Amino acid sequence: MTAADLAPYFARIGDDPLRDAFTARRAVLPWRHKRPLAEDAVPATWARLMSSHRSPNKRLVYIHVPFCANHCLFCGFYRNAYTPGSAASYVDLLVEEIEHEAAAPVPGNQEIEAVYLGGGTPSALSAKELSRILRTVKRSLPLAPDCEITLEGRIIHFDPEKIDASLEAGVNRISIGVQSFDTAVRRRQGRRAGKEEAIGFVGAIRDRNRAAVVIDLLYGLPGQSDRIWSEDLRIAADIAPDGVDLYGLNLIPGTPLQQAIGAGKFPAAATLKDIGAMYRAxxxxxxxxxxxxxxxxxxxxxxxxxxxxxxxIKEGADCLAYGSGAGGTLGRYSYSVAADLDTYRDAVTAGKKPLDGMRVSNSLQPARNAITAGLEVGRLDLERIALPHGDTLAARVAPLIEQWRAAGLVLVAGHVVSLTTAGRFWYSNLISAFDSILSEIDPGAVPGVSADANHIPELHQRASQPS
Structure with missing residues (x-):
């Protein structure tokens, strides 16, 4: 491809690529470029996958809990308000779904190296309910001896009884959505706990010394100045968890936060340039x-x-999915579990997998997975990205890589591309560019796919990210 062909994906060359290499950050959707399977083909395809699919590598499991005690203003994933009765009924269905599927040949034919309980807010469930789900997974599925078992949680309602019950049931990684330690910033986003309570809560889990503790921090929130962000970072380091996630605010249209800012009730969120500077910090x-x-x-x-x-999950690993709104992958096929609770209930009680749709990829999916996984960790060997007919990606994108190098987004050593800090901040734009380039060499339609199918519902397949 020539420089002219690749020019739409060029970055702006300026004084600070982290602040202004692009005018917007592109969204990276997990099911991009996969085509919807015709509705009448879904049952037979699912039955075949459950009876004969083999994985070359260990699998993942994602379990979705679609309830929250309240709607955090920045969140675009909120679906159902938590009530004890609705949660108890849901856990019954979730256990039934897992146990029923475990009787098929495929869920037991490969070890599972990681289980993720996400949401929603899994920690909204009771201690007994959390323990029941986890023990069902351990009893029903072939977990590897060193399987990572993650539980997402929030400070509100995540009491010591729930924490200890989860640890006793096998959780060895707890991810806490702190977002900010600043009380005013937290309260503005619908977080009830103040600064000191948040610090004490994370410290109490850390002091148990029984699981990896990870905290999520958001930057770019309304009212979150550079000083507050620096303080958030300092507090996080002082608490000394095992890990930390830093996410830039994505102001999702239709969320309460976006509406409040639009109505002038809240200060404006940080600009994209400011968010870039906060990432650097x-x-x-x-x-x-x-x-x-x-x-x-x-x-x-x-x-x-x-x-x-x-x-x-960024590598495209097989992922078994359970729970209303969850999403999974088996080989070339991705699937979603019904997000509507009534639809989910009716299917489970009828002894059926509550599928809400399936998608199928083409021969370029391994290349897409390799690009996404490489850019996620900041290092991509272009020569190892195989294309149809024996071609490689390196020759096709050489002018683009050189332009990104000149723009300060990447470093180049032979065919290996490493992301700079600016490149890491804009990585979704780089993935989007590669996606578009691969689409131009798409070998054609995937057999058995309905060309006019256009509805795939919202799903969750990985850790929910505020950004």
Missing amino acids: GVEFLAAKGWAQISNSHWARTPRERNVYNLR
Whole structure:
């Protein structure tokens, strides 16, 4: 491809690529470029996958809990308000779904290296309910001896009884959505706990010394100045968890936060340039503390934090999905579990997998997976990205890589491309560019796919990211 062909993906060359290489950050959707399977083909395809699919590598499991005690203003994933009755009924269905599927040949034919309980807010469930789900998974599925089992939680309602029950049932990684320690910033986003309560809560889990503790921090929130962001980073380092995630605010249209800002009720969120500068501040701060950056948004302080699920899902690993709104992958096929609770209930009680749709990829999916996984960790060997007919990606994108190098986004050593801090901040734009380039050499339609199918519902397949 010539420089003219690749020009739409060029970055702006300026004084600070982290602040202004692009005018917007592109979204990276997990099911991009997969085509919807015709509705009448779904049951037979699912039955075939459950009876004969084999995985070359260990699998993942994602379990979705679609309830929250309240709607955080920045969140675009909120679906159902938590009530004890609705949660109890849901757990019954979830256990039934897992146990029923475990009787098929495929879920038991490969070890599982990571399990992720996400949401929603899994920690909204009772101690007994959390323990029941976890023990069902351990009893029904072939977990590897060193399987990473992650539980997402929030400070509100995540009491010591729930924490201890989860640890006793096998959780060895707890991810806490702190977002900010500043009380005013937290309250503005619908977080009830103040600064001191948040600090004490995370410290209490850390002091149990029974699981990797990871905290999520958001930057770019309304009212979150550079000083407050610096304080958030300092507090996080002082608490000394095993890992930390830093996410830039994505102001999702239709969320309460976006509406409040639009109505003038809240201060404006940070600009994209300001968010870039805050990312740089986080990278430099954690590097000075000796933390290891293991992906674009994730750092580890200790070896106990492996981040297995989040890294492997970016590689396109097979993922078994359970729970209303969950999403999974088996080979070329991705699928979603019904997000509507009534639809989910009716299917489970009828002894059926509550599928809400399936998608299928073409022969370029391994290349897409390799690009996404490489850019996620900041290093991509272009010569190893195989294309149809024996071609390689390196020759096709050489002018683009050189332009990105001139723009300060990448470093180049032979065919290996390494992301700079600016490149890590804009990595979704780089993935989007590669996606578009690969689409131009798409070998054609995937057999058995309905060309006019256009509805695939919202799903969750990996750790929910505020950004």
